Amino acid sequence: MTVPSRMDAAAAAFVGAFVAAFLAGPAGAATYDTAVLQGLDKVTARISTIEAPVGDVVRFGTLEIIARVCDKRPPEETPESTAFLDIWEVRRGEPPASVFRGWMFASSPALSALEHPVYDVWVLDCRNRASSPAATSPDARSK
Secondary structure: OOOOOHHHHHHHHHHHHHHHHHHHOOOOOEEOOEEEEEEEEOOOOEEEEEEEEOOOEEEEOOEEEEEEEEEEOOOOOOOOEEEEEEEEEOOOOOOOEEEEEEEEEOOOOOOOOOOOOOEEEEEEEEEOOOOOHHHHOHHHHHO
16 A cells, blocks of 8 residues: 655645636626527538527427526636536437536537537527517506
8 A cells, every 4th residue: 555645645636626616617707597509410510509598498409408507707807608508319209318417618618518429519608688678668567
């Protein structure tokens, strides 16, 4: 049995602190209500922009995507948008199969990627849905 040296312990502590800081994200990140994703259909070579409201199911081909959280750093910090996504493949006559569950990072799409033979999905941005004009007009408020 070998005893770890001080150098091994220091290296492990450094790596652990780096990973914890990276995964924890910035303290000042703002939460948004829509994840802006991009999807690639590898068969047709078509790229689609997908707006996924947090908590709602959106479809992309045979995939169903639910954005659980979408955070974005403020402009004065290093740019980063992160989203926690649940992605299932739904085929007719088969039960849904989970193909991805986890955080995706806009600045590093390969860090935590969807591995699928037909589709690629990655995070572009986080934003808030604009209020509809009818909902904010004085006539709509008085009714």
